Amino acid sequence: MTQASIRPAAAACLAGERIGDCEARKENGLDRIERVREKMDRVIRGLAGENEKRDACIHLYGVSQFCAMIAMKRGVNVELAVIAGMMHDIYTYSAGETKDHAHKGAEMARQVLISMGSFEDGEVEQICSAVYHHSSKKKKHGELDEVLKDADVFQHCIYHPGALAADKERERWEALKREFGIR
Numbered sequence: 001m002t003q004a005s006i007r008p009a010a011a012a013c014l015a016g017e018r019i020g021d022c023e024a025r026k027e028n029g030l031d032r033i034e035r036v037r038e039k040m041d042r043v044i045r046g047l048a049g050e051n052e053k054r055d056a057c058i059h060l061y062g063v064s065q066f067c068a069m070i071a072m073k074r075g076v077n078v079e080l081a082v083i084a085g086m087m088h089d090i091y092t093y094s095a096g097e098t099k100d101h102a103h104k105g106a107e108m109a110r111q112v113l114i115s116m117g118s119f120e121d122g123e124v125e126q127i128c129s130a131v132y133h134h135s136s137k138k139k140k141h142g143e144l145d146e147v148l149k150d151a152d153v154f155q156h157c158i159y160h161p162g163a164l165a166a167d168k169e170r171e172r173w174e175a176l177k178r179e180f181g182i183r
């Protein structure tokens, strides 16, 4: 993956630059979720327009919070789910393109998580697997992968309540409505 097209703020995040230093924040009591949020906030702030920043913020925080809700219900690791939700579109918002963003984003997320130095290898694998598979809405993968895919669909559908779900998300949305008792 080349970083030539990556926006400066995103590139700093990706490189593990420690502006304000993550270790100092850890001492100040910020947990891993807050530290990932801070990194993604910097990616969002690097976007060009106010509308783009707003949309990215709503989508990433929305998906992340739906990840928490779904993970709680299914007994999946909530912390990793929240982090996967925050990072899942990291490539889209860093590079400004959606093509193959899930696969490219998994590699970008891996670099960021490793640079933070506070995740076990297995945790990095789980988060990056979820990011890698999140565009494959019509296939089934692991528990955390499925939480992220469903949270992505939840956010899209709840943001426009009453609107018809996109073709590729309709089956998953119908299953979610049954699971969560939504009519």
Ligand SMILES: [Fe+2]
Residues within 6 Å of the ligand: 059, 063, 088, 089, 152
């Ligand atoms: Fe998304």
